[in-house]
Amino acid sequence: MSTTAIPHINFADGKARQALEFYQGVFDGDLLSHTYQDFGMPAGSPDSDRIVFGQITTADGVLLMGYDIPGAQEPDFAKPRSTRRVNGTTVTEQPMFVTLHITDLTEAETLWKRLTVNAVVVEEFASSTWSPGFGIVTDQFGVTWLINVHE
Structure with a gap:
């Protein structure tokens, strides 16, 4: 299957x-x-x-x-719901995020720049303990994206 x-x-x-x-x-x-x-x-x-x-x-x-x-x-569910960082943790009121797992850091950086146009950056795109590139952004349409580079 x-x-x-x-x-x-x-x-x-x-x-x-x-x-x-x-x-x-x-x-x-x-x-x-x-x-x-x-x-x-x-x-x-x-x-x-x-x-x-x-x-x-x-x-x-x-x-x-x-x-x-x-x-x-x-309607009520269309009202913006916040996603934010509090004490090193992502706190959200949204029912879901869209996560992009990308193998190429340069491609991830390009997508990050495009998604952040008129957006709210929740966590800046940067290296993390598990990834050479990770960030969270809520785009101009209220959709939250996680970008995660995995090699």
């Missing part, structure tokens, strides 16, 4: 298109997206121009998905 876990990010604020285009640039990937209208919702209906299926794929195996939650206009 073969299983692959794919991060699927749900946007409650109508920003799936903007986020997916941002991630396309971060990962140098291909973007495939369809709106609710593409799948049969009448044009002009609420949410018809929002993303129902979005996917980023890269040549080196990154696969990331996302969509706009229909009818959502920033």
Whole structure:
């Protein structure tokens, strides 16, 4: 049996298109997206121009998905939840992070720079006791990423 876990990010604020285009640039990937209208919702209906299926794929195996939650206009769970460092420990109110395990330090540094645009850096990217490069950032769309270099 073969299983692959794919991060699927749900946007409650109508920003799936903007986020997916941002991630396309971060990962140098291909973007495939369809709106609710593409799948049969009448044009002009609420949410018809929002993303129902979005996917980023890269040549080196990154696969990331996302969509706009229909009818959502920033419900409670869409409010920013903090992630911060306290006494050397990561403390968070978020239900999940996306972790990138990368074998090349230079590639990790490049992704770090791209993800930190208009973001909140939780832990600066630097060497750690277990890795030549590790950092935590909450991007401009509220998604927290852990970048970890493993050689």
